[in-house]
Amino acid sequence: MADDIFVTRPYLPPLDEFKDLLGRIWDTGVLTNCGPYHQELEEKLCEYLNVPHISLFNNGTIALVVALRALGVKGEVITTPYSFVATSHAILWTDCTPVFVDVEPGSLNLGPSQIEVAITENTAAILPVHCYGHPADVDAIDAIGAKYGIPVIYDAAHAFGVECHCGSVLTHGDLSVLSFHATKVFNTFEGGAIVCKTPEMKRYIDQLKNFGHHGETSVIETGINGKMSEINAAFGLLQLGYVDDAIAKRAAIDERYRAELVDLPGFYCLGDTGQTRQNYAYFPVRIGAEFPMSRDALYYYMKERGVHPRRYFYPLISEFPMYRNLSSADSVRFPNAATAAEEILCLPIYPDLDDASVTRIITMLRDAAASRV
Template identity: 30%
Template sequence: MIPITKPTLSKYKKYAPRFKEVIESGILTNGKYVKLFEDNASKYLGVKYCIAVSSCTSGLMLVLKGLAVRGEVVLPSFTFSASGHAVLWNNLKPVFADIKKDTYEIDPISIKKMITPKTGAILATQIFGNSCNVAALRKICNKHNLRLIFDAAHAFGSELKGKKVGVFGDAEVFSLSPTKVLTAAEGGLIATNNKALAEFCRIGRNYGDDGSYNTKFNGLNARMSEFHAIIGLESLKNIDKNLKDRLAAVNYFKNKLSRIDKNIEFQAIHKNSKSTFKDFSLYINPSKTGYNRDQLHDHLITNGIIAKKYFYPPLHLQKTYNKFYVNKKQLVNTNNVANNVLSLPLFSHISKKEIDLIVETIKTFYDTKRI
């Protein structure tokens, strides 16, 4: 079996001395490793503040609250549930904008149609690590006085025009769960240049308590433990190599797959940008390929290759969100992409042999279907 992904970790002995030190010190949380991880991450990104939290979900919840967003939040429906959940947890109304058919990013033209006097923020996802059109989003936000927040769960290490994703929004939130290139086992990182927001998030991850025990607001317990920070630090040390290996794997995949069928399409990546390829997705257009995404998915699963239909169903078709969805014509590309994309297994240390096996399994699908 080849899983959809695996974390790329160092040998245990790399972590062991620091784990031992933490156990012996008795300082298991809020200690020097969390601080070091935050400092190293902010240096890497080129952003003033990084706040380590328990997950990207809790980070997004804190950021929306800290920026005092009110009313409606425009976001893509082609994203993971947590983007929308953070909006709902803040008693805000999610308004779904369409995505672009080739890059899968939220479409600025669609966003403009969704803006009302009640709109408070745009929450855009850096989907699969592919950066959004940041300049266009910033322009809309400036015009309508909106907050710009990025769900950058997939995108630690992504770049746009020589700058790291993390520096563009009022805040950007990364996930460090095991499926991400930078992982701390579980966790999240809030990146911002806004001092007041950084302070709010630091207090907010600790129940709203600034240390006085007299809470300032209803915060969360969204702290990161020292053990998670140690895993994150080790992962951060290896991030550039892991990203490079991943890109090489994606290029190897693309080359092999194009030889099977030129009609298999791939996510378009912005010019002057680098994607983390948190996921490597194929777009299967049935009218060109003669088969659909679900058929290929089922064939791969039957053969032990764990491909995933990320992100299907999109948010507006999920039980939690369908009450917010008004006009079916608004999300044409979202429905199209969600129905036709398939993510193949990818991890930073995937071998050529494993990729060959996946490609060979796709080839047998073509042979048996006589396509």
């Protein structure tokens, strides 16, 4: 196991620098309740991400739940079956019903035409995902939301720092939700955030994440405890100083993979979707019929040799027990998502993945392509 390579590994800044921040927390005795580090991280993230307002959370799933609640979503929510299950779980937690529609074959993001066809009088929101950090068709999706008066909430868990044709992808829709989980490009151990456009919405979101408190003696909402701790916020502040370097290291690995695997038959590296700034959060490849073995066979072949890619996202969310009985859960309705779930493999990529390890992965894949198994 010591020599095993996993699909990702949390980025950790220098421990001594974190100890200094912890010392200040010990000095103040402030551990939570939107303390000074929490407030500073919100300010710094607004500057770094070029967004108007951001509200920190203890994790991205709670942030998704609160985002739906903040917009008063009640009814059906159009979303993707090709994502991590938290996307749809948040819909169930708010007593809403997911309606799954197909993704586009290239981007693996929700197709605008599929969204519009699925809209009914019961549609209460649209919840797309920027899959692998590749922006969805935000202009078209936002236009659909405006046309029908339906709020759009983007699950931007993969899209930290990503920019599209008009700047930060996080400024699209009514709200965007980030994850700062340990495996993400930017992490706070556990954490998340909601990006919004107005100070009024930020105040409301902040009330919802703090039990619904309005001042010291009044509770005006059925809120939740979604606050990020001072320890997580301090870690985030430290991480922010290293995130550009971390993204640059990811970019170098991405470049090597593309340059040295381009000639493998049936092995297709997914491209971007027009973003002007990438974060290289994942390295997904599609294993086609021309490759000498199936995606699953390659997955196990690599694992047996100490390299652990991941089948993100397999199986589809719609195949889990709590979703199977939904009328929209039949995979016949989304052939592109079903095919992707059977063909996509995410290769290891993280800042500390050294050149020797990347060489080992590339050699292993070239051997598999030559059927030397």
